[in-house]
Amino acid sequence: MAKITYKHPNGTVTVVDVEAPNTVMRGAKLNNVDGIEAQCGGSAQCGTCHVYVDSANTLPLPAMDEVEDDVLYGTACERTEFSRLSCQLPVTEELDGLLVHLPEAQS
Amino acid sequence: MAPHAVVVAGAGQAGLETAAALRARGYTGRVTLVGDEPPGPCHRPPLSKGYLTGAVPAEDVPLRPASFYAEQDVELLTGTTVVSVDRERHTVLLESGLRLPYGALVLATGCRPRPLPVPGASLHGVRTLRGLADAEVLRRALQGPPLRLVVVGAGFVGLEVAATARGLGHEVTVVETQPRALTRALTPAVSERIVAEHRAQGVRVLTGRQVAVLHGDDRERVRAVELADGERIGADLVVVGIGVLPNTEPARAAGLAVDDGVLVDAGLRTADPDVWAVGDCASFPEPRTGRRMRLESVQNATDQARCVAAAICGEPHPYTAVPRFWTEQYALRVQMAGLTSGHDETVTVGDVAGGRFSVLCFREGRLIGVESVNRPADHGITARLLAAGTALSPAAAREPGFDLKKLPRAPHSPTASPAPTVPTAPTSPTAPTSPTASPSGSRSEERLSVHA
Numbered sequence A: 001m002a003k004i005t006y007k008h009p010n011g012t013v014t015v016v017d018v019e020a021p022n023t024v025m026r027g028a029k030l031n032n033v034d035g036i037e038a039q040c041g042g043s044a045q046c047g048t049c050h051v052y053v054d055s056a057n058t059l060p061l062p063a064m065d066e067v068e069d070d071v072l073y074g075t076a077c078e079r080t081e082f083s084r085l086s087c088q089l090p091v092t093e094e095l096d097g098l099l100v101h102l103p104e105a106q107s
Numbered sequence B: 001m002a003p004h005a006v007v008v009a010g011a012g013q014a015g016l017e018t019a020a021a022l023r024a025r026g027y028t029g030r031v032t033l034v035g036d037e038p039p040g041p042c043h044r045p046p047l048s049k050g051y052l053t054g055a056v057p058a059e060d061v062p063l064r065p066a067s068f069y070a071e072q073d074v075e076l077l078t079g080t081t082v083v084s085v086d087r088e089r090h091t092v093l094l095e096s097g098l099r100l101p102y103g104a105l106v107l108a109t110g111c112r113p114r115p116l117p118v119p120g121a122s123l124h125g126v127r128t129l130r131g132l133a134d135a136e137v138l139r140r141a142l143q144g145p146p147l148r149l150v151v152v153g154a155g156f157v158g159l160e161v162a163a164t165a166r167g168l169g170h171e172v173t174v175v176e177t178q179p180r181a182l183t184r185a186l187t188p189a190v191s192e193r194i195v196a197e198h199r200a201q202g203v204r205v206l207t208g209r210q211v212a213v214l215h216g217d218d219r220e221r222v223r224a225v226e227l228a229d230g231e232r233i234g235a236d237l238v239v240v241g242i243g244v245l246p247n248t249e250p251a252r253a254a255g256l257a258v259d260d261g262v263l264v265d266a267g268l269r270t271a272d273p274d275v276w277a278v279g280d281c282a283s284f285p286e287p288r289t290g291r292r293m294r295l296e297s298v299q300n301a302t303d304q305a306r307c308v309a310a311a312i313c314g315e316p317h318p319y320t321a322v323p324r325f326w327t328e329q330y331a332l333r334v335q336m337a338g339l340t341s342g343h344d345e346t347v348t349v350g351d352v353a354g355g356r357f358s359v360l361c362f363r364e365g366r367l368i369g370v371e372s373v374n375r376p377a378d379h380g381i382t383a384r385l386l387a388a389g390t391a392l393s394p395a396a397a398r399e400p401g402f403d404l405k406k407l408p409r410a411p412h413s414p415t416a417s418p419a420p421t422v423p424t425a426p427t428s429p430t431a432p433t434s435p436t437a438s439p440s441g442s443r444s445e446e447r448l449s450v451h452a
């Protein structure tokens, strides 16, 4: 289990406990955290589960594969060096304390 | 003034998104979601893919956790449907006998599978796939010992089931009446790529062939599929995926106009100002051509739901979202942005032989839709271009070294609006956009059966 913090564009934060093997996307969905749509249900097709990993993050995230990199070209909000698809971030104990910022829009 | 209560008839993706969007907009009246599927709103896309293999567990299928309904004060009534509407008194009658008052009624009744019109279609082992209960039956069968599966219809659902079953080691035959798979939904290059992959994986794909009769044993279990040309294919399981029919009964009973879907205007409203329709069951004027269409996709359900929630909250606007959908079969990721039907010119970019390419479809020099195979960046980029109305000419797309990734990022715009021209692209002639009524005889050509 890991504590994941979702920070909304208006500054409010939601902290939830997410169990493995859920992803950061599923963690939001299971806890009714707004701001992640995930229209494709986590199959790296839609780009509506876009998050910005906190710029000060030091937790070990999996490397981005080519598909994720490609899908991030289609996100509604600007892609930055911190952009990830939250459906491609499996939650592990090691991610305890992860902070992600939610974009203004997903679609 | 916002209505005192909203009743949403149908608890699929469109119905759920309508309820969620109303609350997200701060609507404080009563919201009731009525649907026949006992578990409540579910993700349908995995039902023909990961749910059948077990990759997507049952707990990942609900669209929202149970806590959502209490937290958002959305009343979910499952195991029942809206059977009639009294528009004068503003009430709906449920199958359960309950009568509910409404200020606004949203029809999100979805579709049901088209039945196979041949003898033997009601034998045991002949299935369709729509809801979780259907998927559960298929999952049990496909997770057992190897079967001879015949899929009738090479549409998205049928091909996804075929790919999934093949991956689980079953012997699979697909029979399609049309000369090629996905005729109405995809350009030949893309549908051929999909079919080639099925064949490479060992699926027998028969196109231009018709199922004549299904034969059973003395226990009424299907045993063979007989084609019109006399060929008999042994079968332990038959999955019928020959399209869907919109559930229009409540609309019809209410005296609302219905013609392959509930007829709505550009703002998704029926002729009754207090009744809307969204998602798979809604026949709406496509904003770029004015032709009536229905779309069956998650994106369409979601965006139409938001459009109607906005209207109910006093901010009506035309529905103009760019259609998007996708399918996954084996390692093929096929995505579509915009609408490609009616194109008069295509430009293919990427590596067709290597199975990574996009077909850019133009009409009168204007980009109208793009189909991508294992090119997710092209899909996302072109969806944005289409939404922003950014011009891209066929000539520009044919330039050596043309790469969508190198274009300036189109601004985020959920509605079509005039936008700057891409510098590398000469201005293209503008296609006429005045709405034209579709001649009734050509409706079926315009209708897309899309599953995403």
Ligand code: FES
Residues within 6 Å of the ligand: A025, A037, A038, A039, A040, A041, A042, A043, A044, A045, A046, A047, A048, A049, A071, A085, A086, A087, A088
């Ligand atoms: S949920 Fe669709 S890309 Fe992540």
